Amino acid sequence: MSTPRSAIEAVFPRPAGTPRFGVNYVPSRGWWYSWLDWEPSAMAADLRAVADLGMDHIRIHCLWPVFQANPGHISGTALARLHSLLDLADECGLDVSVTVLNGWLSGFYFRPAWQHGVNLFTDPVAVAAQLDLLAAMAERIAAHPRFLGFDIANEPNVLAHYAGNDITTSEGDAWTRRLLNHCEAIAPGRMHVAGFDHEPWLTDSAPFSREILARTGSATPLHAWIEFTGALKRYGYPSTATHHLGEYLLELAKAFQSDPHRPLWLQEFGAAPQWISEDAVAEFTESFTAAALSCDQLWGVTWWASHxxxxGLAGFADLEYDLGLLTTENQVKPAGRRLATLIDRLRQQPPTPATRTTALLLDDTRAPDWTFAERFFSLVDEGVRPAIVRASHQDDAEHIAERGITKILDL
Known part of the structure; x- marks a missing residue:
């Protein structure tokens, strides 16, 4: 089940055809441990700073053990704070996507203790508890004017690699479909998604099919990290691959969507100065965004991270500390200034997506690895902005025509 694009646009429209711009919110005080040490005044200041950059939405992250420490117990305090956070966002004009089963976040694994030895994707008690948590959240916030929708989990494919969570692709797909259908039932008409990272798209090692990612829920979210995909190590910076990785993943997703008008969401990307210089981070942020904006059907761009x-918080990987557009004191960093200028310009003169009449043919029997991606990047170097078509669709005249494709290359 999925929500029609028209319904999403009616509730959360894109202004004048411009994609929505937002951030993955990371509280400046206490990270997401702030669900426990609640400081609404600090959060209000954070969100005002985010809105001042020109952002119109945030993606937030619930810590699963905090919200559901026991399968039969959902924290009323945490639910009240979730509603309070949406109220704070409303004061700043920000819509909110609520990511629930976290799960995996900023390099840490937050599986609730009661799930020890339990497969969170197939165990009936575990899955029932997940449905209960979503329902309890919906009861509290589904009618809130700033509630964009649920993201069922942050990069759940990572959790599938932990001991005890082994599943088949059919089981992974069934879990994804069940939770997203449940979200639509308890909070109809909102933008419900599953925030997988690049792994299911670029490899066959994750037990979730590309078809389920591209056809279930309200939109197709993409996480396009130049470091974690391996693009930076393989191609260096600057390179066509690092500037156009997001564009490539968005076009790859289109090849698996049955609806050519289904919204796409560039839900996560960013860069740390440990990977490229601080000056390069600002330049990269703008160029990567500009390349992604060449794709049509792009609902929104959401950077990682706000702050x-x-x-003083120990234990995070070094790169995690410097991914913000803002400092912990709400000072705007160079990348944040660059983006604020870009957003203002784009809202005055909305971008025109590239015309993609040429498509690369993707072999259905192989994962779209770097060899295939390099063909895409080489065409970009030649001045061509390609689409991607699966071999199983190349004889579907209606599909090809609806996407505006006139030439298919089998390189």
Whole structure:
């Protein structure tokens, strides 16, 4: 089940055809441990700073053990704070996507203790508890004017690699479909998604099919990290691959969507100065965004992250501390200034997506690895902005025509 694009646009329209711009919110005080040490005044200041950058939405992250420490217990305090956070966002004009089963976040695994030895994707008690948590959240916030929708989990494919969570692709797909259908039933008409990272798209090692990612829920979210995909190590910076990775993943997703008008969401990307220089981070952020904006059907762009992490919090990988557009004191960093200028310009003169009449043919029997991606990047270097078509669709005249494709290359 999926929500029609027209319904999404009616509730959360894109202004004048411009994609929505937002951030993955990381609280400046206490990271997401702030669900426990609640400081609404600090969050209000954070969100005002986010809105001042020109952002119109945030993606937030619930810590699963905090919200559901026991399968039969959902924290009323946490639910009240979730509603309060949406109220704070409303004061700043920000819509909110609520990511629930976290799960996996900023390099840490937050599986609730009661799930020890339990497969969170197939165990009936575990899955029932997940449905209960979503329902309890919907009861509290589904009618809130700033509630964009649920993201069922952050990068759940990562959790599938932990001991005890082994599943088949059919089981992974069934879990994804069941939770997203449940979200639509308890909060109809909202933008419900599953925030998988690049792994299911670029490899066959994750037990979730590309078809389920591209056809279930309200939109197709993409996480396009130049470091974690391996693009930066393989191609260096600057390179066509690092500037156009997001564009490539968005076009790859289109090849698996049955609806050519289904919204796409560039839900996560960013860069740390540990990977490229601080000056390069600002330049990269703008160029990567500009390349993604060449794709049609792009609903929104959501950077990671709003704020740096306080270095007084120990244990995070070094790169995690410096991913913000804002410092922990709400000072705008160079990348944040660059983006604020870009957003203002784009809202005055909305971008025109590239015309993609040429498509690369993707072999259905192989994962779209770097060899295939390099063909895409080489065409970009030649001045061509390609689409991607699966071999199983190349003889579907209606599909090809609806996407505006006139030439298919089997390189």
């Amino acid at each position: 740096d992490i306080d270095r």
